[in-house]
Amino acid sequence: MSDAGSAAGSGSVEGTPRIAAKAVGKRFGDLQVFKDINMTIGEREIVTVVGPSGCGKTTLLRCVNGLLPVSEGEIQIEGTPVTRPRQGVAMVFQNFGLFPWKTVLSNVSYGLKLDGCPKEDLRDRSMEKIKLVGLEGFENSYPYQLSGGMQQRCGLARALAVEPSVLLMDEPFAAIDAQTREILQFELLRIWEMRPTSMMFVTHSIEEAVLMGHRVVVLKGRPSSVFETVEVDLPEPRGRETLSHPQFNELREHVWANLMDEVRAAEFEVN
Ligand SMILES: Nc1ncnc2c1ncn2[C@@H]1O[C@H](COP(=O)(O)OP(=O)(O)O)[C@@H](O)[C@H]1O
Ligand SMILES: [Mg+2]
Numbered sequence: 001m002s003d004a005g006s007a008a009g010s011g012s013v014e015g016t017p018r019i020a021a022k023a024v025g026k027r028f029g030d031l032q033v034f035k036d037i038n039m040t041i042g043e044r045e046i047v048t049v050v051g052p053s054g055c056g057k058t059t060l061l062r063c064v065n066g067l068l069p070v071s072e073g074e075i076q077i078e079g080t081p082v083t084r085p086r087q088g089v090a091m092v093f094q095n096f097g098l099f100p101w102k103t104v105l106s107n108v109s110y111g112l113k114l115d116g117c118p119k120e121d122l123r124d125r126s127m128e129k130i131k132l133v134g135l136e137g138f139e140n141s142y143p144y145q146l147s148g149g150m151q152q153r154c155g156l157a158r159a160l161a162v163e164p165s166v167l168l169m170d171e172p173f174a175a176i177d178a179q180t181r182e183i184l185q186f187e188l189l190r191i192w193e194m195r196p197t198s199m200m201f202v203t204h205s206i207e208e209a210v211l212m213g214h215r216v217v218v219l220k221g222r223p224s225s226v227f228e229t230v231e232v233d234l235p236e237p238r239g240r241e242t243l244s245h246p247q248f249n250e251l252r253e254h255v256w257a258n259l260m261d262e263v264r265a266a267e268f269e270v271n
Contacts, residue, residue, distance in 0.1 A: 001148075002004060006202070007057055007269075009099075010063070015110055015201070016079045017040035017041060017042055017043075017079060017096065018042060018043050018045075018077065018078060018154070018165065018166060018198035019039075019040065019041040019064060019075070019076070019077055019198055019200060020039075020040045020041075020075070020076045020077075020079075021037050021038060021039045021040075021064070021074075021075050022034050022035075022038060022059075022073050022074045022075070022076070023036050023037070023038060023072060023074075024037040024038075024052060024061060024063065024070050024072065024073035024074065024075055025070065025073055025149055025223075026056065026059055026060070026062075026068070026070055026071050026072075027036070027071040027074030032055040032071075032223040033055075033056035033059050033224070034059070034060065034070065034219065034221055034223050034224045034225060035223045035224075035225050036072075036073070036226075037219075037225060037226055039217055039226065039229070041198050042198065043196075043198055043200070044196040044198070045198060045199070045214050045215070046192065046196070046199040046201055046213050046214050046215030047199070047200055047201070047211075047213055047214065047217060048201045048202070048203060048208070048209035048210075048212050048216050048217070048218075048240075049200065049201070049202045049203070049216075049217045049219060050141050050203055050204065050205070050206055050209040050216055050217070050218055050219070050259070051204070051218065051219030051220060051224060051259070051262070052204065052220075052259065052262045052263045052265070052266035053204060054266055054269070055219045055220070055262075056219065056223075056224055057170070057202040057219065057226040058169075058170055058171075058202070060202070060228055061168050061170050061199070061200065061202055062073055062092065063082070063149040064077075064082065064083045064089075064168060064200060065082075065085060065089055065091055065168055066082045066083065066085040066086060066089070067085060071108065077089065078165075078240070079167060079184070080185065087115060087162070087263065088161035088162070088163075088166060088167055089163040089164060089165070089168065090111070090158075090166070090167055090168065090178035090240060091150070091159065091167075091169075091170065092152070092155050092156055092159045092167070092169045092170065092172045092174070093120070093166070093169040093170050093241055094170050094172065094174050094175055095175060096150060096151045096155045096175075097155060098143045098145050098153070098154055098158075098228050099143075100142065100144060100157060101138050102142075102153050102176075103142055104130060104135060104138055104139045104140070104142075104143075104146075104157075105123070105126055105127070105139040105140065107143070107154055107158055108126040108129060108130055108154065108157045108158045108161050109122045109126045109161070110140075110158065111161055111162050112125055112126060112158075112160055112162060113119050114160050115162050123247065124137075125161060126157075126161055126240075127139065128166040129157040129158075129160045129161045130154075130157050131188070132157065132158065132160065132191060132194075133153040133154070133156050133157045133191070134153060134187065134219040135150065135153050135154060135157060135243050138150065140233070144219070147178045147179070148175055149177075149180035149181075149184060149198060149230050150179070152172055152173065152175075152176060152184060153184070153187075154170070156188070156191075156219075157174070157246045160191070160195070164197060165197060165198060166197065166198050166199075166200070167197045167198070167199045167200075168199075168200050168202075169199065169200065169201040169202060169203075169263045171202055171203050171205075171260055172175065172184075172188075173185065173208070174203070174204070174205075175187075182240075184213065185208060185211060186240065187237055189212065189237065189238050189241035190237075192236050193236075193240070199263060202214065202254055206245075206252055206256050206259065207252055209255065210230075210232055210234075210248060210252050210255065211242055211243065211248070212238075213232050214231075215229055215232060216229070216232060216251075216255060217229050217230055217231065218230065218258055218259060219264075220258070220259065220262050227258060228258065230251060230254065230255060232245055232251060233247070234248060235250075
């Protein structure tokens with residue numbers, strides 16, 4: 001859908017995607033995890049990446065984040081090659097990644113502090129995001145006092161606190177029960193509508209990939225590569241009603257049919 005980097009005000013170079021992967025490959029020793037990955041993500045675009053367990057989704061995100069070097073090709077953010085972690089790129093982790101000894105407020109402030117936010121602004125800026133994710137009243141709680149859903153709300157607030165231009169999501173709702181997961185998906189969509197960013201959203205849930213993504217990138221094969229990129233032209237804003245849209249079901253079935261054999265193979269694989 002909205003691929004052109006057309007939105008004003010961010011100083012981006014016209015036509016340069018926020019994120020670009022160009023013929024990217026990654027090896028760990030003899031293991032080639034993926035190869036020849038090409039994708040672009042625009043300024044106000046959610047691209048979901050779906051593929052079976054072990055196909056390299058987390059590895060790809062860590063490469064985009066600058067935590068891991070690529071073995072082949074190049075990843076660019078706003079046209080600049082990624083060689084190390086950089087400001088403006090935030091990540092939300094499957095297992096929340098919160099500091100257990102810090103309160104919600106301190107967890108959310110942490111990244112801001114590293115970002116050089118003036119001390120007097122820390123509380124206000126953190127509280128703004130805590131409110132945005134619906135955690136007001138829990139700012140002094142510790143992670144162990146919160147449900148999984150609330151912990152991930154905190155993880156999201158922490159990522160949003162730095163006003164990221166790139167938001168990387170690594171199966172953020174995979175460890176959360178099914179009903180809460182639905183609620184958080186719609187919450188995230190609501191927040192994204194208010195503050196659109198360039199989002200790369202990794203999931204193994206085909207349904208989630210179609211619901212959240214403007215495009216779905218399907219990874220497949222050993223080593224994996226992009227099997228297809230599916231345009232998702234569903235009406236926006238998306239919400240619960242999206243799930244009963246006829247096109248939603250068609251797209252979900254289409255992606256599922258392409259992945260089914262791989263998901264089966266992954267299930268029976270012994271490491
Ligand atoms: N640091 C590492 N060293 C060696 N192998 C790794 C490392 N990280 C991941 N792998 C391997 O790379 C493959 C892809 O892993 P991962 O990116 O976690 O997959 P996914 O997130 O899609 O489940 C797996 O076979 C995993 O064992
Ligand atoms: Mg993973």
